[in-house]
Amino acid sequence: MNKGFFIILTLFFGLLSAQKNAYSQQHAKYKMDIDVDAKNYTYEGKQTLTYTNNSPDELNVVYFHLYWNAFKPGSMMDQRVTSQGKNGDSRLQINGVSTLASIPKDEEGAQNIHWIKQNGKDLKFEIQETIMKVYLNSPLKANSSTLFTMEWDAVIPMQIRRAGRNNREGIDMTVTQWYPKIAEYDYDGWATFDYIGREFHAPFSDYEVNIKIDKNYVIGAGGTLENPLEVKGYDPKATLKTDKNNKTTWKWTAKNLLDFAWAADRDYTVDSFVVLNGPKVYYVYQKSEKTKYWEESKPFVTQFFQIMNATFGRYVYPSYSFIQGGDGGMEYGMCTMMLGEARTLDGLVGLMVHEGGHSYNQQIMAYNESMRPWMDEGFTSYYDDIIMHQLFPPKSPQANPFTTSIDRYRNFVKRGIEEPAGWLGDHHDNGNAYSFATYYKGELFLVQLGYIMGEQNLALVMRTFYNEWNLKHPTDRDFMNIAQKISGMDLKWFHHYWINTTKTIDYGIKEVKYDENSTTITLENKGTIPMPIDFSILTADKKVVNFQIPLNMTQTWKSKDIYGDFKTIPYWPWTQKEYTLTIPYSKSQISALGIDFSQRLADVNLEDNLVEVK
C-alpha cells in the first residue's frame, strides 16, 4: 500500500471511530393545543412534534410514554404496589393495600391516542399500558428530523402520584408527565421504562403549549407565560380574553426542558420575586394560615439560588415556579409541584431547597433517573445538606453538614436490607432500600470523595462537571472522568465498591502502646471497603495534629483539605488488614487520638475509632 494512501485511510477510520464515540443528544420540539373540560377532569389534545435524531443510528421505530395509563386497577403500578405490600410506596396504598385497585372506571387515568402521523401519513402503533411503540413509514436517518402529528384525549386520574386531581390540600388538577411524550434515545438505547410511580427520563425539548380552560382557573407552570394580560392571576392590569364557552387560553413557551408541567386551581394566588443574577421566582399556591410560611421563605429561597449558582453553576432558565400541587414534592423543568402546608419554616424551606435543587441535578444535569437514581437524588441531597446547614445553622455545632445523613446511613446498614445504589430505581423491592440506595448512598458518594481527595478538589470537580455537562445527559462515567482528572487519583475502585455493592467501611484502633517519648498505634481494617485514613491526635494543650495514611490504590495522595493540614505518612496497601504507626508524642502529651476527626468517613462502627487518653 502506498504510504500516502495508508495515512489517508488511517485518518478516515480514526475520524469514523471518533464520530462513533462522540456524544450526541436527541431533540424534540412540541407544539400543543389543549382544551380542558375542567368539570369532568378531561382534556382533548393536538400535538405537532418535530423530532431530531442526532444519534449516529437510523431509527425504524420511536417510543412514547403514556404515563397516565398507569392509574387504574390491575395496571403494572397497581400490581407493583400490591405485591410490595407494606414495603411499597405509602402514597399509593392504605395499610399496604393498593388504592389504585379501587379507582372507579370513569376516574381512571387515561391517554387515548386517536391517531399519529409522520409527515402527514398514518402510522401503525402498539400500546403496552404506559409505553407506545410507533412504527415509522420511512426510517429516520442519522442527523435528520421528522414531523409527527397526533390527536388524543386524556382523563386526569383520581389517584395522585405526581399527577392527578383533587389532592389532599384541595388543588384541582396537577398535570405532569401528561402528554404523549417521546422517550429518550441515546447510547443506552430507548429508555422505555414502564411507569410504576417513580422515575422519568426524556430528551431536552422546546415547548409551545396553549391551554384552554374555564376562565376561573389560574395555572402555575414551568415555562414562560406569553399572555399574562389575557388570563387570571399574573397581572393586575389583565382583561380576561374569553371565548363563547367562557374559557381563556394560556400561552406558555419553554426551551430545553425535559417536561412541561402545569397545575390549575380556582383559588391560586401568584406571587413573584427576582433573585439577583438568578431566576424570577413564582409562588403559585392557595394563600391561607396553613401556607403562611411561603411568605417567610422568600429570602431563604433567594439565598438557595445564590449558593447553588456560586458553588455548582449558574441556573440556566429565566424563571422557576414553586407550585402547590401533586403529592409530596416532585421536580419538573423550571418548576416543582409540592405540598404547600407546612408546620415549620425550615420544613417548607427544606422541601423547596430539595425540589429547587433538582432543577440543577436532574433538569439541567439530566441524568437517567431510572438507571442512575443515585446521581439525581444523591447529588441533590448533598447540596441540601450544605445549604440547609448555612440557612438554618444547627443549635449545637456539627463537625460537618453531613453528620445527620451519615448517621442515618449507619443505622440503616444495621437493618440488613440494603440494596446497591447501582440498582434500577423502580426495581428496588423495598421502599426504604430505594431511599437509602439513592438519596443517602448517592449523597455520601460525594462526601466520601471529599474525604478522599480534599474538599477544594471536590468543589472544583463539581463546578467542572456542571460546566461541561449542563443541558446534557451525563452518566457516572462522565463524572468519574472529571473527578479522576482533577484529583489526579485513581478512584474507579471507590466508585465500584460504593455504587455497585453494599459493602461497608469499618476501621478501628486495635492497640495503643505508650513509650517514654512516643506512642505506637495499630489500626485495623475490619470492613469490606478499603479507604485512605485520616488519623489525628488532640494534644494535651488542645492542638490538632493530622496524619494522612494514603490508600495505595488512589496512586496520588490528597494535597489539601479544608478540614486541616495533613502530614502524609507511608501508604496502606488495600490487601493488608493492619497498619502500625508511631508518633513522637508521649502519653502525657496526648488527650485523644483517633480516625477521621472531620467525621466524614462513613465508617459503620464508630465505637473503636477514638481513644481518649486519661
Ligand SMILES: [Zn+2]
Ligand atoms: Zn428528590
